Structures are given as structure tokens and as C-alpha cells.
Amino acid sequence: MGKTTGFMDYKRVDLPVADPACRTDSFGEFHGALSPAERQLQGARCMNCGVPFCQSEFGCPLHNLVPEWNDEVFHGNWQHALDRLLKTNNFPEFTGRVCPALCESACVCGLYGDAAISVRDNELAIIEYAYEHGLIAPHMPPVVSGKQVAVVGSGPAGLAAADQLNQRGHSVVVFERDDRPGGLLMYGIPNMKLDKSVVERRLRRMESEGVTFVTGKDAADPATAERLLAEYDAVVLCCGARQARTVPMDNASAAGVYQAMEYLTQSTRAILAGQDSVCTARGRDVIVIGNGDTATDCVATALRQGASSVTQLVRKPAPADAAPVWPYRSRSGRPDYGQEEAIAKFGRDPRMYETVAKALETDESGALTAVRCLTAGKEHTLPAQMLLLAAGFSGAEPDVAAAFGLTLDERGRLGDSRFRTANEKVFAAGDMRRGATLVASAIAEGRACARAVDEYLEGYTNMNG
Numbered sequence: 142m143g144k145t146t147g148f149m150d151y152k153r154v155d156l157p158v159a160d161p162a163c164r165t166d167s168f169g170e171f172h173g174a175l176s177p178a179e180r181q182l183q184g185a186r187c188m189n190c191g192v193p194f195c196q197s198e199f200g201c202p203l204h205n206l207v208p209e210w211n212d213e214v215f216h217g218n219w220q221h222a223l224d225r226l227l228k229t230n231n232f233p234e235f236t237g238r239v240c241p242a243l244c245e246s247a248c249v250c251g252l253y254g255d256a257a258i259s260v261r262d263n264e265l266a267i268i269e270y271a272y273e274h275g276l277i278a279p280h281m282p283p284v285v286s287g288k289q290v291a292v293v294g295s296g297p298a299g300l301a302a303a304d305q306l307n308q309r310g311h312s313v314v315v316f317e318r319d320d321r322p323g324g325l326l327m328y329g330i331p332n333m334k335l336d337k338s339v340v341e342r343r344l345r346r347m348e349s350e351g352v353t354f355v356t357g358k359d360a361a362d363p364a365t366a367e368r369l370l371a372e373y374d375a376v377v378l379c380c381g382a383r384q385a386r387t388v389p390m391d392n393a394s395a396a397g398v399y400q401a402m403e404y405l406t407q408s409t410r411a412i413l414a415g416q417d418s419v420c421t422a423r424g425r426d427v428i429v430i431g432n433g434d435t436a437t438d439c440v441a442t443a444l445r446q447g448a449s450s451v452t453q454l455v456r457k458p459a460p461a462d463a464a465p466v467w468p469y470r471s472r473s474g475r476p477d478y479g480q481e482e483a484i485a486k487f488g489r490d491p492r493m494y495e496t497v498a499k500a501l502e503t504d505e506s507g508a509l510t511a512v513r514c515l516t517a518g519k520e521h522t523l524p525a526q527m528l529l530l531a532a533g534f535s536g537a538e539p540d541v542a543a544a545f546g547l548t549l550d551e552r553g554r555l556g557d558s559r560f561r562t563a564n565e566k567v568f569a570a571g572d573m574r575r576g577a578t579l580v581a582s583a584i585a586e587g588r589a590c591a592r593a594v595d596e597y598l599e600g601y602t603n604m605n606g
């Protein structure tokens with residue numbers, strides 16, 4: 142097995158994936174795994190190129206040391222691979238499942254005409270091998286600083302900040318408004334993309350290392366905010382960008398209309414409780430408004446709940462079906478997993494381009510019956526008993542910032558480039574600071590913010606950012 146010419150000797154092999162026509166029967170993850178020996182060959186494909194764009198700012202927001210751990214995978218040194226992976230990424234089991242793999246769009250092997258290295262799958266293989274073979278043991282902080290930090294919000298940004306600060310020796314309590322920690326990893330990204338047992342596994346590990354989680358605590362309550370400011374040496378706000386964009390249309394309050402987050406959260410709650418969701422798509426004609434990850438997740442969830450039909454309204458014209466152009470993410474019209482499943486089930490792509498909803502029709506009880514639409518200037522009506530709004534997010538919810546005496550900027554964000562706010566002991570990170578992005582970027586934010594907090598608490602820092 143030759144490393145430097147591995148990309149010429151071995152073809153890229155992707156993870157086996159369940160057939161889109163069958164996998165909507167369950168909410169389980171639908172990717173299989175390669176054997177460790179097969180994975181080693183995928184590691185061998187990495188060229189150890191002179192300028193690894195994969196780990197640059199055009200590739201990985203976390204600057205993962207991709208060529209280093211690919212090489213360790215190739216040599217079967219799983220412990221070394223793990224050590225190098227964890228150096229920059231606290232939660233590879235999340236990014237290995239849901240990251241759009243910007244690193245692969247920036248991979249030199251891919252840019253020169255061959256298939257990119259399977260970086261994301263290699264990452265997932267390392268962390269899952271580590272869990273399976275007991276390479277991951279709780280790592281207790283080596284020092285105790287005596288400083289107390291409150292982290293508000295337990296999405297990837299809050300979790301990364303908490304993990305970093307805890308390992309640095311600060312005492313960390315994470316306050317979460319929901320009934321379970323995890324943010325969008327728990328309630329948002331659906332179970333088939335990220336099984337909730339994977340999130341629970343990480344939360345348990347963090348608890349065993351000393352992080353405390355308090356759920357059901359809303360920091361937008363001024364009394365709570367006041368207490369956190371009084372009792373903690375620093376407060377880190379990682380409350381996400383949860384303010385949903387509105388979709389102007391007549392009769393928008395019809396029964397059967399849901400915000401995507403409300404719908405996806407209910408669905409995951411029901412799965413975790415082993416029950417049917419209270420807002421189910423079963424037997425309904427479902428319309429989803431939007432064209433991002435959230436809309437795709439709504440399509441895929443509605444299919445699993447047994448929708449009669451699913452149509453996705455996309456305001457923009459259909460994009461050219463081009464390959465991803467480095468260094469940007471693909472904007473091609475190729476179907477994502479949810480659209481693939483809809484095509485397999487109903488024989489047509491659910492996306493209806495250049496289409497906006499103008500008005501909702503209801504029956505005498507106020508329940509949605511149809512959506513009046515405009516497609517490329519032509520009016521028509523689509524039958525619908527459920528409408529899901531996934532038109533994106535306009536920034537953070539203003540109430541938590543207000544409770545701490547802070548104001549969001551005009552784009553709904555909090556915190557400057559050094560994660561500081563107008564109150565010197567309050568920091569901000571993640572989607573709340575930079576607007577809705579990706580899990581990898583949120584983890585990077587949490588790590589860098591932890592560094593800023595440590596510097597504030599100790600007067601210096603030598604933490605990895």
C-alpha cells in the first residue's frame with residue numbers, strides 16, 4: 142500500500158447508504174460503515190499535498206489537521222489519529238455526520254480531477270472506532286482555577302465553550318431553556334442525520350468530566366440573568382439565531398401552519414418518547430416553504446411520518462446543475478437526501494422553483510385546505526393540509542440579550558470579533574454572534590470564545606482556539 146500515490150491506486154469509496162425508497166420507513170440513521178482495513182485505503186488516498194487547502198480557511202472552519210490524521214488512518218494508528226483529530230475538534234461525531242464537508246470541496250485531489258478524499262467519513266471512522274475500542278476515557282481537568290463560568294445555551298457553540306473551559310480547570314455550568322441539552326443537535330437536526338443517542342453519549346461524557354447541565358432554565362428571565370451576573374465570574378451567551386424569517390401571505394394563521402423548528406422539535410420529542418408526533422404529516426398534503434437544510438429536513442421528516450404528498454416552494458429560479466466551485470459550497474440543484482427520498486417515493490422532485498405562496502385557503506373550521514401560489518408569474522392552487530415555514534432565520538431572539546442589558550446589532554447578532562459585549566463579563570459565540578451557519582463553525586466559535594474568556598479570567602491564555 143503506497144501512501145503518496147494512494148489516490149492513483151485506490152478509488153474513493155463512499156459509505157454504503159440505504160436505498161432512498163426504503164429508508165423513509167424509519168427515523169434511524171441510514172449510512173453504513175467501511176471496515177477498518179477499507180478505511181485505511183481511503184486514508185491512503187490523501188496526497189499529503191504541499192498546500193492542504195482542506196485545513197485552510199477555505200476548507201475547514203476548525204482548521205482540522207486533515208492530512209495528519211489521514212496519514213495516521215492509513216497506518217492504522219487509530220489512537221494517534223484520534224489525538225490529532227481532537228486537537229482541533231471537540232465533537233467529531235457530530236461534524237462527521239452532518240458537516241457539508243467544505244474540506245472536500247477544497248481538497249487538492251478533487252480540484253485536479255480525481256474524486257476528493259473522503260475526509261468527513263474518515264473523521265467519523267476515527268471517532269467511532271475510538272468509542273468502540275475504548276480509546277475515549279473521561280479526561281479530568283488537570284488543574285482547578287476556582288473561577289465559575291455560566292454558559293447559556295447548549296448547542297455546539299455552548300458545548301464547545303463549556304468543554305474547553307472545563308478542561309482548562311474552570312467550573313462550568315450550562316443553562317439550557319429546553320428540556321434536553323444539545324441545541325439544534327438535539328432539537329432541529331433530525332434523528333436520521335444525527336441519532337440522538339450520539340448527542341446523549343457526548344453529554345454524558347462531559348458530565349463525567351465535571352460539566353453541570355441545568356435544563357428548563359430560561360436566561361431571558363431578567364431575574365435569572367441578574368443571578369448569573371452576580372454569581373459567576375463570566376457568562377457566555379450561545380443562544381443561537383432562532384428568530385424565524387416571516388413569510389408574508391394572506392390568512393397566514395390558518396390551522397395546520399407550523400414554523401419548521403416547532404415541527405422538527407415535536408417530531409424528535411415524539412421519537413424520543415416512542416410516540417407519534419402531535420403535529421404529524423401522516424395522510425396530509427404537505428407544503429414546505431424554503432430551500433436550505435431546514436427545508437430538506439422538513440421534507441424528509443414529513444415523508445417518514447407518511448405524508449400523502451410533499452411539495453417544496455423555492456422562490457429562486459432553478460440553479461444550473463454545476464459541480465461545486467471551490468472555495469464555495471455547491472449551489473447546484475442536485476437533490477439533497479430529502480429530495481432524493483421524495484423522488485423515490487413520488488417519482489418527482491418536490492422542489493417547485495420561482496414559486497411563492499400568496500394566500501392560504503381554509504375550511505369553515507379555519508383548517509388549511511390549499512395554498513394559492515404564484516409560479517413564474519402564473520397563479521395556481523395546491524391542495525395542502527399542512528404548511529411548514531422554513532424560510533431561514535433573521536438572527537438571535539432579542540429577549541435574552543435584553544435581560545443582560547445588551548442590544549443586538551441591526552442583523553440580530555451579539556458580540557464583537559473578540560466575542561466581547563458591552564458588559565465586560567458577558568461573551569457571545571456561535572450563531573448568536575455570527576448568524577445562522579454550520580455545526581463546524583459553531584464549534585470553532587465556542588473554542589475561540591473559550592480562549593477569550595480564559596484570557597479575561599486569568600489575564601493570559603495558552604488555550605488552543
Ligand SMILES: Cc1cc2nc3c(=O)[nH]c(=O)nc-3n(C[C@H](O)[C@H](O)[C@H](O)COP(=O)(O)OP(=O)(O)OC[C@H]3O[C@@H](n4cnc5c(N)ncnc54)[C@H](O)[C@@H]3O)c2cc1C
Pocket residue numbers: 239240241293294295296297298299300316317318319322323324325326329330331334358359360361362379380381382405434435438541570571572573577578579580581583
Ligand atoms: C433544521 C436545521 C438543520 C441543520 N442542519 C445542519 C447540518 O446538517 N449541518 C450543519 O453543519 N449545520 C446544520 N444546521 C446549522 C447548525 O445546526 C447551527 O449552525 C448550529 O447548531 C448553531 O449552534 P449554536 O450553538 O450557535 O446554536 P443552537 O444549536 O441554536 O443552540 C442554541 C441553544 O440556546 C438555547 N437558548 C436559546 N435561548 C435561550 C435562553 N433564553 N435561555 C437558555 N437557553 C437558551 C436554545 O434552546 C439552544 O439549545 C442546521 C440548522 C437547522 C435549523
